[in-house]
Amino acid sequence: MGYHTFDIERADALEDVERFQYCSAETLRAALAVPESATVADLGSGTGFYTDVIAPHVTQCYAVDVQAEMHDAYREKGLPACVDPVTAEVADLPFETDALDAAFSTMTFHEYASEPALAELARVVRPGGRVVTVDWSRHGPGEAGPPREERFGAGEAATFFADAGFSVERAEERIETMVTVASS
Numbered sequence: 044m045g046y047h048t049f050d051i052e053r054a055d056a057l058e059d060v061e062r063f064q065y066c067s068a069e070t071l072r073a074a075l076a077v078p079e080s081a082t083v084a085d086l087g088s089g090t091g092f093y094t095d096v097i098a099p100h101v102t103q104c105y106a107v108d109v110q111a112e113m114h115d116a117y118r119e120k121g122l123p124a125c126v127d128p129v130t131a132e133v134a135d136l137p138f139e140t141d142a143l144d145a146a147f148s149t150m151t152f153h154e155y156a157s158e159p160a161l162a163e164l165a166r167v168v169r170p171g172g173r174v175v176t177v178d179w180s181r182h183g184p185g186e187a188g189p190p191r192e193e194r195f196g197a198g199e200a201a202t203f204f205a206d207a208g209f210s211v212e213r214a215e216e217r218i219e220t221m222v223t224v225a226s227s
Contacts, residue, residue, distance in 0.1 A: 048110055048154070065187070065220050066149050066177040068096040074147075074175040074213070074224050077101060081144040084167075086133050087151025091117040091126065097147065098123040105129045105143075107136065134159040141169040150220075152178035152200060153193050161207035168227045174209065176200055176223045183219035197221035 071093060077083060081101045085094040088106035090113055098104045106117060107129045114128035122128070131137055133155035146168055148155075164174055179188030181196045188194070195203075200223045201214035209225035 062092060062150075065179075066093070066222075070222075071096055071147065071149065071175065071177065072100060074177075074222065075145055075173060077145045077173070082142065084129070084136070084138070084143050084146045086146055086148040087154060088117070088128075089113050090120060091122070093147070093149045094126055095123065098126050101125065103127070105138075107131055107133070132160075134163050136163050136167050138167040140166050141172075143168045143172060145173040145175070147175040147177075149177045150179060150188065152176045153189055153195060156195055156200070156203055158203075158207070161203050161209075165207045165209065165227055170227055172227050173212075174204065174223075174225045174227070176225075177220055180216055180219065180221035182216050182221070187219060195221070197223055201225075 079100060082103040083097060083101050084105040084107050086107050088094045088108045091106055094104055094106045102125060104126045106126050108114060109132055111130045117128060134157060146164060168174060179194045181191055181194040185191045197214040197216050201211045204211050204223060204225040209227055211225045213224040215222050
């Protein structure tokens with residue numbers, strides 16, 4: 044991932060329900076819009092806060108994070124039966140081509156946004172599959188999240204996806220965050 048990883052010593056902060064003010068469970072599920080038979084991946088899953096929002100609504104969910112310690116914290120919290128932790132970078136996912144119906148990331152796009160990572164997503168998300176991104180916006184007030192210079196705006200994120208061959212269905216700025224929805 045890009046700039047830094049989340050400090051494992053602060054992993055408990057990832058379980059704060061106040062995070063829903065930046066991306067609610069309903070917003071994420073609606074944007075992902077996958078059937079219960081879906082196989083999805085949470086990119087930068089951390090302790091599984093948002094993975095747990097999606098897992099009850101799909102058949103298989105991969106919790107992808109570069110830090111194995113985050114998976115340990117997730118296991119300690121309680122890993123749902125349909126969730127498999129995967130220690131990997133987004134630019135090097137251990138999935139077969141077209142293996143995923145969808146992928147999503149919450150507050151981590153700024154960590155992996157790169158041509159290789161988007162090319163890898165284009166490889167592993169099946170044709171017609173979706174990638175949902177909610178992240179801190181460069182255009183937000185910057186009161187939470189990483190420094191503004193590490194962030195992207197919705198337009199920049201949309202360009203990354205379009206350049207990787209995705210069709211961008213939605214790219215919008217919100218108060219502190221941005222949302223993009225792209226399909227392959």
